[in-house]
Amino acid sequence: MSDSSDNYKRSTVEPILLYDEAVRFLIVKTPNGKCFACGTDMWNISTKEESTDHCFLRKAGGTISGAPAYNLELECNNCGLIRTHRSEVMLAWLAMNPKTEDASRAPENE
Numbered sequence: 001m002s003d004s005s006d007n008y009k010r011s012t013v014e015p016i017l018l019y020d021e022a023v024r025f026l027i028v029k030t031p032n033g034k035c036f037a038c039g040t041d042m043w044n045i046s047t048k049e050e051s052t053d054h055c056f057l058r059k060a061g062g063t064i065s066g067a068p069a070y071n072l073e074l075e076c077n078n079c080g081l082i083r084t085h086r087s088e089v090m091l092a093w094l095a096m097n098p099k100t101e102d103a104s105r106a107p108e109n110e
Helices: 003-010 019-029 087-096
Strands: 043-045 051-055 057-064 067-076 082-086
Touching: 019 043, 019 051, 019 087, 067 087, 082 087
Parallel strands: none
Antiparallel strands: 043 067, 057 067, 067 082
16 A cells, blocks of 8 residues: 555544545446446535535544544435445545546556
């Protein structure tokens, strides 16, 4: 694991996950991300009231490496099912797969 993800996991500060970066992660990592309850592929990602470019992360109630864990929740626009992704996993992948200017280069799907 990279140093940046190790440093993040030890942090006690609430993480910041940008909306555009969350969407990039979800497109690459869950390309067939249909709702398992109703089959639609229309999801809503909640953002913070004070900054709509930051995702709202819910404190999970547990810890990872001694630091609080946070989740990104997606809500199905059709049936309301809540799908959860651990923000630490998303941020670690984003750190290892930074956005590039070359749109033809696809990030790793691992």
